[in-house]
Amino acid sequence: MPGTYTGAAMGRAGEVVVELTVKNNCVVKAAMVASAETAVISENAAKKVLGDIVEHQTLNVDTVSGATLTSMAVRSAAEEALSQAGDISAFESPADYPTPECEDCACDVVVIGAGSAGMNAASRLADEGANVILVEKQGFLGGGDTMFASSGLAGGGGYTVYKNDIEGASEQDYLNTKLSAAEKSGLPVDIDCLTAYSLRSGDAVDAYISIGVPFGKFAKFSNTTIDGSSPGTHIIKHLSEQMDAKGIDYRLNTSLVSIAQAGDEVTGVVVANEAGQYAISADAVLLACGGFGNNEEMLTAYADAGDYCGLPHSGSASAMGDGILAAEAIGAALGNMTAIKANNICHITDSGAVISLAAIQSIAVLVDNTGKRFINETDSTVHEKSDVELTLPNQEAWAIFDQKTIDEKKLISDYNDLGYFASGESWKALAGNMGLSDEAQTAFVDTMERWQAVGEGNVEEEFGATVASTFQNPPYYAALVKPAMQSTYGGVCTDAAARVLDDKGTPIPGLYAAGAVSGHGCFGNQVGNGLTIASAFGIIAAETILSDCNA
16 A cells, blocks of 8 residues: 555664655655664664665565664564555565675775774875775674764864864873873883874864864863764764765675785785675775674683673674784784773663763762762773672662763763663652662762762762762762673784884884774773774874875
């Protein structure tokens, strides 16, 4: 029956709503009209699945690699919508997909991985006339950790800082804070790499602003979006649009198999898609395919992180260490392989989805199920908080905040709308809605009242934390959180120009690395900042490749 019909289904993190238009016994239009899934992932999955339904006139279409649960939800919602039009038996035949191309080819530069590092580099290289092939093993652009960045882009300098004449916030000022953090950390920080990315942090934010990412607020060396929404999805959306606008040859569902060499020089890669393996010859290879946070075998063998195996994962499903292993196989040195980031502030939904609440990390008070705090929230690293949470009953804690955060951070407001948080107009009411015991409720009220009494900016005595917010804006909120495995910060050793090094510290000709695949020695989220490291080194890598290839 002709008409427009709506269907809904539950995805990974929430409901997906699809609208189909039927005419002459055909689906002539299909669109996703609402989604509580991760933006961009859901948009890409919906675009592909619904486009295939219209093109092939069947519901039996492929899911999108890296977004399987969302794809299935889109397909189920489409089936519900189409069922309202009548008999759907004519729409059940398998889609007739063409076999993907699988022929050897050549280019100037092949980039492995379509996250922020890879797409930043590909865009810069294309601007300078380089013939680039971008390879991504998932079914959509942007499958790395950048997609899940929910707070801000750290750094100094850039348009927002200089436009508003913000003092003490230059690139050099940011670098000074990083150098101080490095000294205090006691970690084997690579000062050259730390300096290189820090001094390009302003360039990174400006590059994003220039393509439409809505950065516009700056505070405490962090660039945030104007409306407080998650920056990661904006970054990936606008970088992806650049790939199409610049006509860059990107190949999805294509994975790295090995790196090719002639003598000591890298000459390209071997990749694989559904049809088989083929070679891409290139003057330069840039590895930008992420770390190994989702590879539990590597976590155990390389990072000695067995305690975090079996936990939920809040990072990219594609972070399997492919580039690290391929580079190691041709003699690349590996560094800082034990440097990992666990995310202590993840909410696990009823469907099992892992929701990172990093946007409230800097202000949330952490309490356990006895209603008491258990750590210095402001001076402990995310990893230190995770380690302590692992020792708590059920490995869970509560992150406490107030209405001010809901008002200022759209992402957190959206999560509240999905019912992820307990709330109450008073500390007593909140404690009851958290399901705490009577004894724990009393302890919780005492804990929060003492926190408020210290005063914002002052140091409380129990753990020595500086009070970031005294929560004067009820209602109050509590998110049940658990630690999750998120990212790794060790990998292929590189110099400050993103050249990959062998075990003698010598650059391997033709091979470069940027982002979490690189053991750059900046120790993201302990000293450096992961999203900025990836963004800045993507730019640096492109400039180095252009310089080396034109030398």
